[in-house]
Amino acid sequence: MQTEVIYNPATLEKIVDVSYGGTKDTEDAIQAAHQAFPQWSSMTARERSGLLYKANQLMLEQAEELAITLTSEQGKPLQESRGEIKSAASFLLWYAEEANRLYGETIPSSMPSKRLMVIPQAIGVVGAITPWNFPASMITRKLAPALAAGCTVILKPAPETPLTAIKIVKILEEAGLPRGVVNLVTGDAKAIGSSLLNSEIVRLITFTGSTEVGKYLIKESSHTVKKLSLELGGHAPILVFDDAQIDQAVDLTLASKFRNAGQTCICANRVYVQRSIFQQFTDKLIAKVKEMKLGDGLEDGTDIGPLINLSAKEKVQRHLDDAVAKGAKVIKIDNKETSGLKGHFYSPTILTNVTDDMRVMYEETFGPIIPIQPFDEEDEAITKANDTNYGLAAYMFTKNLDRSVRVMEKLQYGIVGINDVFPALAEAPFGGIKQSGIGKEGGHHGINEFVEMKYVSMGIER
Template sequence: MFDAFTRSVFINGVWEDIHEDTTDTIYNPATLEPITHVAFAGGKETDRAIQAASEAFPVWSNKTGRERSRYLYRASQLMLDDAERLGKILTLEQGKPLKEAIGEVKGAAGFLLWYAEEASRNYGEWIPSSIKSKRLVVIPQAVGVVGAITPWNFPSSMITRKLAPALAAGCTVVLKPAPETPLSAIEIIKLFERAGLPKGVVNLVTGDARAIGKRLLTNKNVRLITFTGSTAVGKYLMRESAEHLKKLSLELGGHAPSIVFADADIEKATSLVLGSKFRNNGQTCICTNRLYVHSSIADKFAQLLKEKVKNLKIGLGIEKDTEIGPLINKQACEKVQSHVEDAMDKGAVVAHGGKLWEGDLPGHYYQPTILSNVTEDMKIMHEETFGPVIPIQTFTDEVDVTQKANNTDYGLAAYIFTENTNRAIRVSEKLDYGIVGVNDVFPATPEAPFGGIKQSGIGKEGGHHGMDEFVEKKYISIGIDQ
């Protein structure tokens, strides 16, 4: 599927041969086999990419929303037509099961489609003036060149969730994908090429993450940084971008609680918790990290959940019946193991799993794990695990469990399971999170805003709200003769 070297630097409409000195090796985390090598570019390539985006910006931003939307429509359809091949590439470099990967690609195409439609709806505002001789107008204008930094856990959808609204708004982009998963980014840029996107509107640079990031932060022509990743890196981006007061859109870490009330549909709730926690092997920012179950149903719930977890199929993501793939690397396995061991040292009981998977594959696999007898002093109840572990704690009081759920610096997503409408509304309003799912653990969709509060981020992605991150509102005051 890939040659020994894959071109991964795309500047001003040209795929460049940058591989003479150093390359990055891209590995399949399921087998630890090398897939291909990509360019290890750095600061000078990033400067040229920014320059290309800067030069393309006046023409691109001057196009009508309808003109820009045509490219997004084409790219969306091309992505859907090629979803199976793109899904296989995603699985090879990232490890998630093929069904999930193809679903992600189709979701990524959905962002392109949504913002193709939104491109023509970037409305301004006419403000009634208190002064007869004035007319007050607010118009949205593209912010400028965008530096987009995307993660490895969703290497297709996180790209289009940023690029689509940026392009729809009239911005141009320099994209830096995660070093572990550049191949999906390369294929997405090729789709934009096939869609006829003008040169310089989207540029791609892979390689030295620190050098590339530094240029995006320090070059004054980059007006906005949009980033998905850890809270620690998000804080770094805020500090370093202060010199030029860059606009920031940050989707950062999460520590999602799931609360299962006594009146919940237990069968439905266990299935949804299973889907939330083990989707992408727990490597999602909105997956269940803490599970609170009402004491009156705790035993029944835990037993049913355990039966379902035991039946999960571990293996190569490329095999159609696989439900649990590998973690992204060795360090991820070590972090999961450290959280499990810390919990066990403090009294937690392993109800299932609790160690590395001892199968016949050499990749980075960890057993799907359930921990019971969990207490608040354990790391797993305060730190994002990013792996296939469910810690279960029981509760009896609604107010108390809501306070526990809110007792974190994170505020991305939270979930509740109940058949009581009053409780659903009451608890949703009291949970201190940007996203709340009620009997729903898959809230992300192109038409709705996605983003956290507290240390889980700044800004929203998705919905018409997502366009706001990429525009500035210009106020025009017009004096007229009476």
């Protein structure tokens, strides 16, 4: 059996060998899901709900073990991992409840001899492809609604972070999930993905990852006309207006940007600050960043962990080099003791004197760099914020209610945070517009991605 080594990105030490699957493993998983689907989809919603409730309880009971595993393979600070496990469990709880609320409808007929109904039914076998940056919550955000709806699943986690996925699947088994309902395949991304895309059995691909890969999935899924649910890249702006509570804006900007070392699809990528408070905001930001600790996520007091791998670190450096070459002023916060760190660490960096042609202002950096640019008028900030092909999340800080409404309505994003940079909740729809994705995850909207509406027209004798 072929295996792959999983490393800790903070220490570069080997954690364990895991199996490295490919085409044959994926085809076996598809068949297992196909065979399990009739029984699973015919169970009552209440029965499926009970299993998800049990899985939620087990995940919370095993939360610390899961968090340690997550930090070990992914790198984020342990406190962040604990929060992610709690979030992951919340999706199991929410969809345990939503399983019992998947309603159809009756339609008043224009003809006396007809009765019209719409019935939601599970779409079938689902291929779920999840990323490394949130290896727990991105799994349950897909699995929970799929299972609640009656679908069976082939889960392909990111090759960098399979250990959290393995533990989650074991929890689902422990909760009583029937054999074949969830099938985990780790390994060759291209081979696994191709098998899912080419299969006539797999009716839906749900994916979180880059826009580039999303476009590939759109193209290749056309051969079998699959349904797609895609949560893709982002380039989130933060707009800080002069009536904002500055300390709050600084704290939440840092929390957004440096969460998971900047490796999140909805984190702050560019910060626009109204000119009258620009210097004050920047000074406070620098002071706060100097207090942050870079280090191993398993060590107490760590605020920023490593990047996931060397390639990620090199990309961040390319973005910085490009900005410097185009005139950016660099404020690199490297006054902490970092000489003993072996992993893929990158010091938090603030950029001023930035211009719109710099890559950090239009490409997703996925690292701890904050570019800050002043603006004068509200409309100018909105125009700059919308000047992107992405449309996942945007944020603003203001205490003006009228401005909140005006700006919110004009921002071309699927998610808008007003004095809030943590919008993702199990009960709310999450998803972008433009090239940031198709469909929604979370909320009552999320389960609808996994069902098809069957229209029934019944003739009756009067």
